[in-house]
Amino acid sequence: MTDVHLTPLDEESLARLLDAAVADADPLEVMPPIEGPPGWTAERRDAFLAFHRRRSLDPATAVETTWVIDADGRAVGAARLEPAGDAVEAGIWLGRSVRGQGLGRQVAAALLDAARTGGAARFVASTTTGNAAARRLLANAGADLTVHGGDVDATLDL
Numbered sequence: 001m002t003d004v005h006l007t008p009l010d011e012e013s014l015a016r017l018l019d020a021a022v023a024d025a026d027p028l029e030v031m032p033p034i035e036g037p038p039g040w041t042a043e044r045r046d047a048f049l050a051f052h053r054r055r056s057l058d059p060a061t062a063v064e065t066t067w068v069i070d071a072d073g074r075a076v077g078a079a080r081l082e083p084a085g086d087a088v089e090a091g092i093w094l095g096r097s098v099r100g101q102g103l104g105r106q107v108a109a110a111l112l113d114a115a116r117t118g119g120a121a122r123f124v125a126s127t128t129t130g131n132a133a134a135r136r137l138l139a140n141a142g143a144d145l146t147v148h149g150g151d152v153d154a155t156l157d158l
């Protein structure tokens with residue numbers, strides 16, 4: 001089985017994460033949309049770095065904890081936990097070439113452990129009705145799924 005390790009985000013792992021995103025993901029899957037031509041332009045790479053620095057690395061602005069997902073020592077995606085009241089909101093993305101191989105399941109288990117260790121009362125996540133892998137992952141973890149139009153909210157009491 002692939003060895004999956006969550007590495008806390010820092011400048012070194014952020015550089016590896018950007019390389020993984022550029023090589024194996026669409027920008028819209030891994031960062032908020034920005035203006036300009038599509039693809040991994042220099043502006044979008046800078047925005048990816050700024051996004052993670054602002055949300056995780058800069059103590060003055062951080063709102064979440066982010067980890068780089070290392071599979072057999074190689075960055076393949078990111079996982080995050082963002083406190084929201086007594087809950088934590090979780091997010092995961094994996095590069096296209098490593099999806100559907102059970103890595104998401106291992107990462108979800110590690111995020112649940114981290115959420116419990118951090119003392120959260122609930123674990124929540126959002127996805128869309130078309131995202132079969134994410135829905136399955138969350139349902140298998142024991143979450144209750146609620147559909148609103150095209151959105152799916154998942155909640156799991158810890």
Ligand SMILES: CC(C)(COP(=O)(O)OP(=O)(O)OC[C@H]1O[C@@H](n2cnc3c(N)ncnc32)[C@H](O)[C@@H]1OP(=O)(O)O)[C@@H](O)C(=O)NCCC(=O)NCCS
Nearest residue numbers: 092093094099100101102103104105126127132133134136
């Ligand atoms: C969602 C995501 C994190 C899931 O991780 P993954 O490693 O691909 O998923 P796994 O291989 O661990 O599979 C999890 C479950 O989904 C099922 N699954 C995986 N890919 C699937 C697909 N394309 N269609 C239907 N089911 C699928 C698996 O069979 C497994 O269920 P099982 O244990 O009952 O067999 C990953 O696909 C991803 O990063 N997608 C793009 C970004 C994204 O959508 N993030 C989630 C937003 S909440």
